[in-house]
Amino acid sequence: MILRNVPFFFLCAFSSLFSSFSYSQAITEIRSFQVAEAKQAVAVDEEHFYVINNSTITKHSKSDGKQIAVWDGSKEGIKHLNSGLVIKGKLYCANTNYPEIPMASSIEIFDVNTMQHVGNHSFGIAEHGSLTWIDQKDGFWWSGFAHYAGKEASEGRDVRWTSVVKYDSEWRQLESWIFPKQIVDLFTPKSNSGGAWGKNGLLYCTGHDQPELYVMRLPKSGFTLEHVKTLPAPLHGQGIAMDHWTKDKQIIYGINRAENKVISAEIK
Template sequence: MPPIASPFVFAAALIVQAYPLCAGNQVLRSFPIKASQGVAVDGEYIYAISNTEIRKCDKVTGAAVTVWKADTKRAEFKHFRHLNSGTVIDGKLHCAHSRFPVAPNECTVEIWDVTGEKLDHVETIRMPPTHGSLTWIDRRGDGTWWMCYAVYGRAKNKETKLIHYRRENGKFIEEKSHRFPEEAVASWGTMSCSGGSWGPDGMLYATGHDLAEACVLRIHGDKLEYVRTEGGVGFCGQAIAWDRFSKEPGLWGIVKNKCVSLTVITAAKGKS
């Protein structure tokens, strides 16, 4: 995947220089696409996610293909308020959604058919209002589903949970929950975990709200453990997505309302 030179690549490179924690990471491309919450990716497209809008763009050029906006006057979309992240599985874009801040515990998984050039909303799955604000969803390489429920505030964000689910009869069934390690929580400040994506090395890469870094975590026994922090990335917090359709171990992310970028994470090479 060749790099694409643009002023936004250079801007993302300045972020890398400011956070040189991990040598060798490379911002491969960056597009001036506005997204306030995060990005998802499949074989041909990227999905720039904002509160009530998703922009489907060509993965190579950044050109917009189609835009979906929630028409909150319609009954089926009136609950839309705060889309957070997305992952594309088998031609379906799955997005985490909450009604934060008006009703933080009211959470749903929203699903779109994204085959070809489609971006058609097809399903809403309501989650139990018991854990916090749903900020991200992803499926690990072994087929297990994972969701993160954020709790905000410096005194309370340690209550943020990572929950393992199984998918059964169109529902998500809770299996096990984990708390985040102290090293990750400390990096959030007063915020919480905004993004997470399972990497080709089997590690969980998790982001906070605004720092240009990702905490690398692993499940060890019954615990979620801190491994390292990856800097030198072209994004600043928010929701991220591993490109599972590329030969390079690339991690997509955003600089809020400025650009969408792809960073090659050197440490993840050859570990899929």
């Protein structure tokens, strides 16, 4: 199609419309690893992936899945690690007291070389809910805070209260957003379990069990995340992580907890 004598602002609108259809269209499994501990989440760096399971973290080679090290926090009172993110040799894990009420959350920090616990940031009784995931983008921290339905609901709040919160580098809150109703319905009765920013500037989110990725973006106005697309995926909910060490492709890691698998997949 050739556009002639079209005003500039129409061209800009057309370009914006075209780009909206150029977003990720499919996700394809690349490889899977059988890991008994694959129950909550996985984090990833250049050469390893880290399987997160409530009170334990196991470190594995990306080449063959072989376990290299393990950290066990059960004696330290760690009961529900949710997800993880590796930044400059440190593994940051979302930690909560789920399913206890009032909800309390923290971030537990590990040295990936020694697999020793080296730091902590506590939210205490988190005003936004139960911390399920963290990521870093553009120098800011981004976090997912879950609320649940039924007996797991806190203080009369249900899944509609689930939110994404943006913080500065010192964990001072800057902004927050809620999910649109159709995504909240898909989360229910559980909630938003995982989230990670893609190279394309879109936010990929998961629920608790469904083999789907919910592709979101920040709205131009208002307070509700915009749902761009739902991608069928080999990842069955839970915590996810983008492989930022793969430069020419967009690779995501996740788990299938029913089959105890860690899965890597390409988003095209």
